Structures are given as structure tokens and as C-alpha cells.
Amino acid sequence: MATISTSTGAFFERARVSMKDLRSQAESLQSQLSSGQKLSRSSDDPVAASRLRTLSRLEKLTNIDASNAQRADADLTLADAALGDMAKAVIRMQELATQAASGTLTEDQRSALGKEVESIYSTLVSLANSRDSNGHALFGGESAGDAYTVDASGNAAYAGTATSGDLSLGDGQTVTRSLTGPEFLEFSVNGTPTDLLGVVKDLASALQGGVADPAGAARDALGSLKAGLDTLTTAQTVIGTRLSWIDLTSERRTNVGELRSTEEANLGATDITSTIATLQETMLVLQASQASFTKLSNLSLFNQLS
Incomplete structure (x- = not known):
């Protein structure tokens, strides 16, 4: 039973981490669209950030x-x-x-x-x-x-x-x-x-x-x-x-x-068209992940195993 419980916990943790990453990615893309800049901090791309400072x-x-x-x-x-x-x-x-x-x-x-x-x-x-x-x-x-x-x-x-x-x-x-x-x-x-x-x-x-x-x-x-x-x-x-x-x-x-x-535009400016497409794709995947997680977590087998 301990093994089954651990597996169930791991399933929930993986799902949580996956959806958290997708939300973070979506928030980052939304931020790029609002600011017009694809680099929010130097660590995003140190080489590009250095060149932008020089420019x-x-x-x-x-x-x-x-x-x-x-x-x-x-x-x-x-x-x-x-x-x-x-x-x-x-x-x-x-x-x-x-x-x-x-x-x-x-x-x-x-x-x-x-x-x-x-x-x-x-x-x-x-x-x-x-x-x-x-x-x-x-x-x-x-x-x-x-x-x-x-x-x-x-x-x-x-x-x-x-x-x-x-x-x-x-x-x-x-x-x-x-x-x-x-x-x-x-x-x-x-x-x-x-x-x-x-x-x-x-x-x-x-x-x-x-x-x-x-x-x-x-x-x-x-x-x-x-x-x-x-x-x-x-x-x-x-x-x-x-x-x-x-x-x-x-x-x-x-x-x-x-x-x-x-x-500067090539290095740091947001490609609006590409970013919108990526954001839509990310949101679609996030919504699908959330829907799948909800369905899977509500199956009677999981209820019994827990």
C-alpha cells in the first residue's frame, strides 16, 4: 500500500509542477506582450542582454x-x-x-x-x-x-x-x-x-x-x-x-x-505575432492539462487507491 500511495503522490506532484511551469510560461509570454521586451532580466539571455546594454x-x-x-x-x-x-x-x-x-x-x-x-x-x-x-x-x-x-x-x-x-x-x-x-x-x-x-x-x-x-x-x-x-x-x-x-x-x-x-529589436523586442501564437498554444496545453488532471484525479480507481 505504501508503494501505491507514493505513486499517487508522485502523480499529483508531477501534474502540479507541469501545470505550474505552463502557467509561468504563459505569464512570461503575457509580460513580453505588455512590455514589448522579451528579456525581463539579464539571466534570460546574458549575451543578448550584454549587447543590448552596449547598444x-x-x-x-x-x-x-x-x-x-x-x-x-x-x-x-x-x-x-x-x-x-x-x-x-x-x-x-x-x-x-x-x-x-x-x-x-x-x-x-x-x-x-x-x-x-x-x-x-x-x-x-x-x-x-x-x-x-x-x-x-x-x-x-x-x-x-x-x-x-x-x-x-x-x-x-x-x-x-x-x-x-x-x-x-x-x-x-x-x-x-x-x-x-x-x-x-x-x-x-x-x-x-x-x-x-x-x-x-x-x-x-x-x-x-x-x-x-x-x-x-x-x-x-x-x-x-x-x-x-x-x-x-x-x-x-x-x-x-x-x-x-x-x-x-x-x-x-x-x-x-x-x-x-x-x-535591438532582433535581440530584445517581442515578436508580437510569434509570441501571441506561442501564448495561445501554451494556454491550450495548460487548459488540456488541467482538464486531464481533473478527470484522472476523479476516477474511482484513484479514489480507491488513495
Whole structure:
């Protein structure tokens, strides 16, 4: 009788363990469907869990790189717009200088031209002190204040740092977020160092009676203005190249991100269709097991043996 009793106990225990496993499996599948993740803990698949952690860290770094790219794009776009406005101002300066160089103008007419040149000078200084997307000096390198200071005589002097900061775009790639003022406002004319702001300031003064030969000063300024416009055009080309580089790296970052998302989905995301089918199968087996156990445990033979 002891043997029969032990066998009966073993039957019930096996049935209990089997149904418990089926319920646990069903609960796990339901959890995967609700969370969208097939790994509830690292022990489910240590290799996949480790890779998912690596992918998560890469995604966080990518978000930082994307933020840097957005800032660099914003700053360079602002720089391009400011340089474009400067170029328009210099073109107007060339027109005024050409008019002032004419020997037919009266002193009052040149003085009027000089006042407009003076206004353009103020505009150029204001553009040189443009702000970036964070409110810092756009053309002042790493300086937070103005890129250019103006003394009591109206002379502008660069007050920023030697270089603009670099921003990481990921994978070891960087981009310089702007230009410093001297990179496009200072140049050489026939081997002589020249400052565009100084040229404009001096011309405004000359046309308003600051020199004995204002027409000659206007003619002399034309060469410097042309060189200054060429420097501004070159600076715009540099800015455009950097913006294109940002677009290229951003496109690559997007493509890599899509591949990473696909890998994450393959490793950790729940396959809804497959999981639902498995859950239905598991529930069917569980229900059949419960029904079979109920019928078997209620047979008269088992009642007699117990």
C-alpha cells in the first residue's frame, strides 16, 4: 500500500509542477506582450542582454553627438547669414568709394557719402559682435563677451580667443562651430596686413574731411575693399563646407541608428505575432492539462487507491 500511495503522490506532484511551469510560461509570454521586451532580466539571455546594454550606451552617445551637430549647424547658419550681410555691406561700400573717388563731387557730397560709410561701419561692428545659439560671441572664439570692443575714438579691436571651439560629431569626427573675426576681417593687401573694419573707419573719416585728398583716399580704399570682399566670400565657402560635412555625418548617424534599432529589436523586442501564437498554444496545453488532471484525479480507481 505504501508503494501505491507514493505513486499517487508522485502523480499529483508531477501534474502540479507541469501545470505550474505552463502557467509561468504563459505569464512570461503575457509580460513580453505588455512590455514589448522579451528579456525581463539579464539571466534570460546574458549575451543578448550584454549587447543590448552596449547598444543603449551607444544610443546615449549618439544623442549627445546629434545635439552637438544641431548646435554647430545653428551656429554656422548664423555665421553664414552674418557673413552674407557683411558682404552686402562691403559691396555697398565699393559703390560709395567709387562715387567718392570721382573728381566731380563737391565736399558736401563726399561728406554725405562719408556719413553713410560711417553708418555701414557701425553695422559691420554690430555684425562682428553677433551672438551664437547659446548667446555667446559668434565670432569671438571661446569668448562669452563681445568679439570686438570699440574705444572712445570708435576704433574696433578684437577681444576674443585665437580659435573657435570644435564640437564632436561622433566616430572621432569634429567640426569647428564658427570662425573668429580675424579669420575674415583681417587680410593682406600687397603684403601689407589690413583690417576691413579699419579700412571702413578710415574711409568714413576721410570723406568727412579727415584728409586733404578724400578722393584719393576713396581710390586707395577700393583695393582693400575688394580684398575684404574676397576674404568674406572665402569664409562663406568654408562655412558652407562645414555645413555640408554636418549633413553628411548626420545622415550617416541616422543610418547607423536605424541599424542599431534593428539589432535591438532582433535581440530584445517581442515578436508580437510569434509570441501571441506561442501564448495561445501554451494556454491550450495548460487548459488540456488541467482538464486531464481533473478527470484522472476523479476516477474511482484513484479514489480507491488513495
